[in-house]
Amino acid sequence: NYMIMQSYDFLMLNRKYDCKIELGGDDQWSNILGGIDLCRRKDQKQVYGMTFTLLTNSEGKKMGKTQSGAVWLDPKKTTPYDFYQYWVNVQDADVIKCLKLLTFVPMDEIRKMEKWEGKELNEAKRILAYEVTKLVHGEEEAEKAKKTAEEVFAKGGVSADMPTSVIPDVVGMGVLDMLVKTGLLPSKGEARRLVQQNGLSINDVKYNDVNGVVTEDMITDEGMIIKKGKKTFHRVVTQ
Template identity: 60%
Template sequence: MSQVYEELQARGLIAQCTNEEKVRDLLDNHQTTFYIGFDATADSLHVGHFLQLVVMARLQQAGHRPIALIGGGTTMIGDPTGKTDMRKMLTKEEINHNAECFRQQMRRLVDFNDGKATMLNNADWILKFNYMDFLREVGVHFSVNRMLTAECFKTRLEKGLSFIEFNYMLLQSYDFLHLYRTEDCHLELGGDDQWSNIINGADLIRRVEGKDDAYGLTFTLLTTSEGKKMGKTEKGAVWLDPEKTSPYDFFQYWRNINDADVIRVMKMLTFMPLDEIAEYEKLEGAGLNRAKEKLAYEITAMVHGKEEAEKALAAARAVFAGGASAADMPTTQLSADDLTDGQIGALDLLVKTGLVKSKSEARQVVKQGGLTINDAKVTDMFAMYGADAFGEDGMIIRKGKKTFHKVTL
């Protein structure tokens, strides 16, 4: 085994650990089974999940055995962590569909062949619970007073915490106990916002099994240098599903991150050797664009494959070089029904392409001089465009300096 723990530290990935000496030993000197949970709340994983998949893949490459635990059962309640309101209740059918989408996306980064990794669904045991048995086996070990001090509940107490959500910590803790018993799993990993849930799982194992050999490790959350969560754009979340976030938009998200974030993200999310990253760290000013381009290419290749990464890179370079008719630019196709008397307004174009959410937002873009159509800055709120404006290759819309979109008719 190699110095896995030290590598995670050097990449800025470790936030908290229940027992650093023991976890370091597990990761550096033993073949260890660990798990990470993923609640199936959407039909795609997003950038926040991606960090966890990268850590999972990194540990697998070091010889450890990952369990990707799909929360088919816990999703029926919804994790209150970081939420100001109760999550939307999903049906079993919706959850099962989302879980299958997760499986397909995870396979790009984690090798599930020949027992190298396992994918499980906690619905297989949670949905079979007898409530009274669960309360007697698990609930008896939890102090309500202590639970209320957990960060995951604090943010909800002002608006009100439902009883169904209050059960979430018990169920996640039981997951760890179940995997400890059935899969010889001694380590749970997760984002740092999961710290309270993770330490309660390890504590439950100690109380029920009488053993002190279950541990937790949390990752640094993927945030900007200002402390804001990464993975959000004006259009919403940055998804791993190419139908929800195109490979080009995905590439552009990483290509356009702040200068202050690029090296840190490169360490956390790529498999580039640290000495290679150190060379990029020497770049300054405009030279950082080379580092951003490398970062965007590496992450896009991991999620969408090298072919899509090459196409996104070529399209981005064409745009920056002024060749804004790049074939792989995100595209919206309009029909004759979208035109009124054969024309469409600039504001409607912005809304229909998804570059803004409303006409009022579109007006602000024009007012601030942030809209360019076919290389001409738009200053007239009521500018109209006929079919001839789309040409053979489509109309090119630029919002701000870096967001390009093609519209065809």
Template identity: 60%
Template sequence: MTNIYDILLERGYIKQATHAEEIRELLGKEKITFYIGFDPTADSLHIGHFIQMMVMAHMQKAGHRPIALIGGGTAMVGDPTGKTDMRKMLTKEQIQHNAACFKAQFSRLIDFSNDKKAVMENNSNWLLNLNYVDFLREIGVNFSVNKMLTAECFKKRLEKGLSFLEFNYMLMQAYDFLELNRKYNCIMELGGDDQWSNILAGVDLIRRKEQKPAYGMTFTLLTRSDGKKMGKTEGGAIWLDKDKTSPYDFYQYWRNVDDADVEKCLALLTFIPMDEVKRLGSLKDSKINEAKEILAYEVTKLIHGSEEADKAKKAAEALFSGEANNMDNVPTIQINKDDIEGTIVDIIVKTGIMPSKSEVRRLIKQGGLTVNDEKVKDTNAVVTLDDFKDGSMLIRRGKKKYNKIVVK
């Protein structure tokens, strides 16, 4: 039977590991418990979390037990990693709501039917009742401030000023690993490569406090071939919640990835066998569109289910084959008749198709906005009820992003 470590390596997940050979041997002979942390800072996961979900799913399929740790305690402090500004702090009620949303999305890929298969924990269960002096004596004594200040996660924040509140974050994350180790015999922490410093801190803490092995592994961040993070569009993040990013827009995002990113996305974000991934990734010119369609369908099916993936695929095919009358599955926004006043810029922002007027104006100046098959040239063009043919207006951004506005 193939070692799950080799599968993760071949598919391109693994970036760094604390003890690569030991981890490979361990995963091949034992069924372990591992964890990945998620900060509940929104009411939906986005595609930046998708790799972490896929790793949990691969590991669970191989018989290992994932713990999805919700950072209910750490979210009340704010993780400085990768941020130049301090994150806003959330209320307990917001955190509980967001955690419930996360679990529903995790459950698309992870089986939470009983605690032997997977666990969802919340670090507020131990962090919020900590005695600060006891914490300093038991945990703080194991950390060198000099060493902490060399960690990549603090460097950016030091330029603007790192609060003492945030400086505690590494200790709290390390303590999470220790608590999970004691409670569930969790011996490995996984996370994005930006979490390497925090993961090392937890591994070191367990080895010091418990005198037993602990391991850490990071996986690659989801980036495009130009090095930028995937999942950012002019409309903001690509969310896994269909009310935040429609299944059609979700499908279209993957349908339109750069040719150079297709093979990587197929390997990381689908369960398609690697032989087929390599074949699809090697297609050239117009044939690469076959691979993009498979990528878009498979990823949409994983997150939104077969029915929504089928709808998105049919809608895309209808639009691009010129069947403009087949608009049933295009993302649709309703608008009240009384709200149809103002410019096309106002209407697009009002309906949430794009987030800001400046971005709509920029798109118009670049020649990228079409309304009912006519290119918009004037940023001050006024919209009237006459622009709604049979009660609807078709908006196209660029070549492939469609929305329909319907009058209620």
């Protein structure tokens, strides 16, 4: 039982490190209360809990999940570019909320953005992406991610700094296996669905063969440019 495990964790943290407060999302309130109660019953210690409002989208679902997994603050797990792209691609209904909760953009400016629609709203998403990326990864990485995104879309998916996977033996590899190896999809099943739903392009040409393999002619001088959906670009090179 997860609640029992988390309660025991709190007890051990209190015993070993004198931990007096546990923090978590507000969906963890009952688990934290369980830990407070266990510390009181076992050791007669008073400990505390504090929760934060969960960041949810307009449908009430937790934000920070993608088709290929979670969005991480660690650049080794989610690159600054992919982190930037996550915020560029949030739903229209979530942009203003995220600007208010996650950035230091003045509220007067955000209130003006509440009236924006269409292309203007896309600009609000770019502001959100830049500001959150700057907070997490610093201004230099935010500038680089912004520049890369602009180059990728202006040039049809080619940029010196775009996300790249080095796969020496990619020629002859199944396309579905290649998609999983790049990290663009978490499994072959997800990769198969993407191809079946007409969501994959290779070198700006739609690709529909779920049984296809990578051929030498797919590797251009700039590598193989993969486009997943409308907005996710990735390059594969052999060295």
